[in-house]
Amino acid sequence: MQNLDATFAALADSTRRAILMRLAKGESTVMELAKPFKMSQPAISRHLKVVEQAGLVSTTIRAQERPRRIETAPLKKATDWIEKYRLMWEKRYEALDGLLEELQMIQTRGDRQK
Amino acid sequence: MKTDPKELKIELRGETEVLMTRYFAAPRQLVFDCHTKPDLMRRWLIGPPGMVLDIREHDLKAGGKYLYVYSDARGNAMGVHGKFIEVRTPERVANTENYAMDMAAFDAHAPEDPNATIESRTFTSEGNLTLVTHVSKYASSEIRKMVLESGAADGWVPCYQELDKLLLEVA
Numbered sequence A: 001m002q003n004l005d006a007t008f009a010a011l012a013d014s015t016r017r018a019i020l021m022r023l024a025k026g027e028s029t030v031m032e033l034a035k036p037f038k039m040s041q042p043a044i045s046r047h048l049k050v051v052e053q054a055g056l057v058s059t060t061i062r063a064q065e066r067p068r069r070i071e072t073a074p075l076k077k078a079t080d081w082i083e084k085y086r087l088m089w090e091k092r093y094e095a096l097d098g099l100l101e102e103l104q105m106i107q108t109r110g111d112r113q114k
Numbered sequence B: 001m002k003t004d005p006k007e008l009k010i011e012l013r014g015e016t017e018v019l020m021t022r023y024f025a026a027p028r029q030l031v032f033d034c035h036t037k038p039d040l041m042r043r044w045l046i047g048p049p050g051m052v053l054d055i056r057e058h059d060l061k062a063g064g065k066y067l068y069v070y071s072d073a074r075g076n077a078m079g080v081h082g083k084f085i086e087v088r089t090p091e092r093v094a095n096t097e098n099y100a101m102d103m104a105a106f107d108a109h110a111p112e113d114p115n116a117t118i119e120s121r122t123f124t125s126e127g128n129l130t131l132v133t134h135v136s137k138y139a140s141s142e143i144r145k146m147v148l149e150s151g152a153a154d155g156w157v158p159c160y161q162e163l164d165k166l167l168l169e170v171a
Helices: A004-011 A014-024 A030-034 A041-053 A073-113 B028-036 B038-044 B141-148 B161-170
Strands: A057-059 A068-070 B009-013 B017-024 B052-058 B065-071 B077-088 B092-100 B117-126 B129-137
Touching (some): A004 A014, A004 A041, A014 A030, A014 A041, A014 A057, A014 A068, A030 A041, A041 A057, A073 B017, A073 B028, A073 B038, B028 B092, B028 B117
Antiparallel strands (some): A057 A068, B009 B017, B017 B129, B065 B077, B077 B092, B092 B117, B117 B129
16 A cells, blocks of 8 residues: 555646656556656656655566556545545534534533533 | 634645644633533534544643554454644644554654644633644755645645545556
8 A cells, every 4th residue: 555645746846746647647668658758768667766765656567678657546546635634624624613512502501401 | 803713724834834823712722622621622613525534642741651442344444643832731732743643553652753733722812712723844945845845825735736646546
């Protein structure tokens, strides 16, 4: 299981996002990946390593080729998490409003009985 | 107050922080209790739909650990864990926050991620209201950017845009 921090850190760079966008269209070799960038192949390889370590890209071994492939599961997990987080806080705070109201009513009633 | 006091406001502070503020119509001590007493926390710290909160560990003191697990009927479980850094009743609580997306792989004794997000909640009385200031301090500006990128306009990230685009292409 890959952690979210690794996913977010890997996505925090425009070159790496561009690599992922390219791989989203289909698998590709490192040489093909490097072509659109004004960057050396070793520089691209370093970026690839980051996305690979985050579990976002895997390598297929096929004869002489080593094409890279995108792995979508960690990405889905990351978007799901963010969306859930936002909705969660709005819902939580609404629930807290209700709870506070209830607790204060109990308190007021208790005070009156004193 | 001109605006709706119960509006959830989110803003950025410095390079790495996200500030969330929200007013509650209750005295400070009560709002603090709701954030720190397990019986009360369980009532409102709702998780993802269909998931229930189990407060497995909650050692409310500086250095004390906590582990909250959200689980559903199908056996999915996700944990939030860390340790308290500061506890000042009824003013402030700060803690580290880590997510265990897979509880089966969770190791309570593993060393904590040095890049853990630091969460703090400060409680301030303002007349009859209590202001809760919730600060998330991320390990780097890049990580914060990731979390927030598309959310500046309406306060929070409805979704992460780049990721969305990517997922659309993959789908």
